[in-house]
Amino acid sequence: MGYEVAFKKAWDDLANLKAPKNLSVKFLADEYSVDTIAEKIISLSCNASAKDFVSILILHYLAQKLKGLPALSSQWLTFREFSGVEGYYEAYHKRSIEPIIRKYGNQVDALKEVLNRLPGKLSEGGDISIIIEAFMNVPVLIKLWKPDEEFGPDANMYFDASIKNIFCTEDIVVLAQIVASQL
Secondary structure, three states, X not given: OOOHHHHHHHHHHHHHOOOXXXXXXXXXXXXXXXXXXXXXXXXXXXXXXXXXXXXXXXXXXXXXXXXXXXXXXXXXXEHHHOOOOHHHHHHHHHHHHHHHHHHHOOOHHHHHHHHHOOOEEEEOOOOEEEEEEEEOOEEEEEEEEOOOOOOOOEEEEXXXXXHHHOOOHHHHHHHHHHHHHHO
């Protein structure tokens, strides 16, 4: 079955919003060209079609952007703090948090180097924290804690509370996984 139903709905949403024929959107370190007539999304960095799961995120983001993005709330929430995430948490943690811990848990300062590749900035909290600008007005805060004599390394992702007005729960899981894979 795949993404066919999600694609149809997303492209229809853009058509109903009278989206221009050509749109451009930055997502992490890449820029994408969106042709709403041909229903194609192309990564400008590699001149190739965007992967399906990336395309769905881009389409959902663009639909909300055309309607009007919500203002940032400056209230950071963990994934668990969103309602309706119970059935998603295990997959979210395995695909998003665990890879960060594996990669940076014993070398937390190396997380700073991500800022050479991805749009973002250092933040406060944990032993090291960075904010990645996934999309414009969609920041993702990553906090990392060093291991000590009692506990192993730990990490968490935080999302501005406004994200729930842009993406559904499944989209947030996919977004977190993509961000983690880019770190």
